[in-house]
Amino acid sequence: MTSSRTASAVALAAGVMLAVPGTGPAQTRGVTIRGRVELPRAAPNSERRPSAGDLGDGPARDVPERRRAVVYFETAPRGAFEDREGGRASMDQRHETFVPHLLAITVGTTVDFPNNDRTYHNVFSLSKPRRFDLGRYAAGRSKSVRFDRPGIVRVFCDIHSHMNAFILVFTHRFYSVADTDGRYQIDHVPPGTYTLVAWVEGAIRETRSVQVTPESRGVEIDFPTR
């Protein structure tokens, strides 16, 4: 898993250096690449870590279904980096769960971390692309972090050890978080040859080469389970 994660992080960052030129009339309009990532049968675990020191059960939790996969371009078209905007995104904390569990953003984005539980949370990350620790804050409050470097950021709560999430920071906009069925869609792709990467729960599942021509009306790429 170490090598997969490393490779994944490198891939996220490599987009800047490996940009390929887009040509033809489809460059402005673009083509849609869509498909499905076959997700592992076993759902990700959201159970609390067992603690012998508890005097009873923890509060009941309604854990939302998680999104688990991202499909992205390993190399992006030239010009993909010019329209980079530092937008805003949000990762909620409710029922002792980060929602969404998986967030994909572009470099320069600021992510809000509102606390909607009745207890404290302490969001932190020790990941190299962005180390941060927001400290403890109560329900109704929110703190923010700006992500200026590409890579994979693992997010945790210092108080509730079962809480964890991923933030994938891209240098371009050619990515899509698959829905809970694994379906994804990347729009406005200019002609060119690209490497498409399916990333599932912390590891690169598969890479596929895809060619988009000016005549392409749409490209369908599926990623079966290996």
Next chain:
Amino acid sequence: MPRPRRIGGLFAVCSLLVVAGVDAQVLPQETVSLIGGRLTLGGEVTATVAPDDDGQFNTTDYDRSALQLLRFGVTASFRPVERLAFVTELRAEGDTGGGPWTALPFAAYVRVRPWKDRNFDIQAGRIPPVFGAAGRRIYATDNVLIGYPLAWQYLTVLRTDAVPANAEELIRARDTGAARWYSVGSPSYAAGVPLATAFRYDTGVEVRIGGEQQRLSWASALTAGTISSPGARSENGGPQFSTRLATRPVTGMIVGVSFADGQFFSDDVATSTYRTPYAAADPYAMPAAATTDGRYHQTSWGVDAEYSIGHFLARAELVTARWRLPIVGPESIREPLTSAGLAVEGRYRVWPGITLGARIDRLGFGKIDSVYGRQAWDAPVTRFEGGVAWAATRNLIVRSSVQYDTRTRGGVRSATLPALQATLWF
């Protein structure tokens, strides 16, 4: 400390660092679960190295130093149906100073939640203490410092299986080192007990009403032993009652008040009274079970508080204890023995993964009449500990601390003890 042992301890810490450095990324970031989430697992490996504690300031009731602890622990929770869970924590503990290993089920209990939507839980078996706060903390991952609060670890001169025949014998025990001998009860040398122990759970049944997120919660337990000497079975025929009421007036603040009362001295004391040379020679010897009020209990009160905000967390805990000794002769100690321990600690996260912490701690003892005058029945102890914790990865925490202990009596009256600890958990 003999050099090979110290090298062995350092080797253990370094090994953990290397293993963690290589494998930190493959350690599970989520809870390990099997059988569709019905079985969940957690684990911890801790290695601590420190110079020998010649003054026995950190000796625990397993006769090893808390600053030289080696621990392997696995916690499992099996939930066959929604409202029933079996929880166990298995621990193997050793000592980088070379002491013996112990392996035992630290916790093993069944938890029942009769009503799904009500915060009402019943736990039975070897259960966590309801008294106080420090005894339930998963210490390796919830503390910056390596040492324990004095009230929860420091061994007093008081034993459960032997009692001094008079005040002078008890007061002299302050100067006799870790192991004490008394003329009534068990004839062996043994260490005393702390006010409450953080190293053993008791056996019994407990109920809790209210949960972690509610304004008020209350828990009570009936157990075989006492908070200072938990046991798998009652050694004196008397159960202990303990209770704690906790309130959370604002988010981040918890204040708890605890009470515990139970038979402290074992039946061995009563049955062996007339076998000891001192009591056999005493024509006025009385049955050990008799006291001024017919009880030989430990009665404890506790107050604990925690407040946290942002990167700061503060904790304070007061534990008091009052023991009644069996009357074994005309010179027996008739006054209750009292003690109180107060610990105040704070920690501050200065950088992601780096936390500073400090604790000041005082354990005091009440005075009793003796031929030496009115004196404290054990030597008061003061401890200051400061340290830093570094989360090298999320699952690997490295701590370094320095502890300064002083006490008014004993062969070693002060000690400065640096310590280094690595904890790998999942």
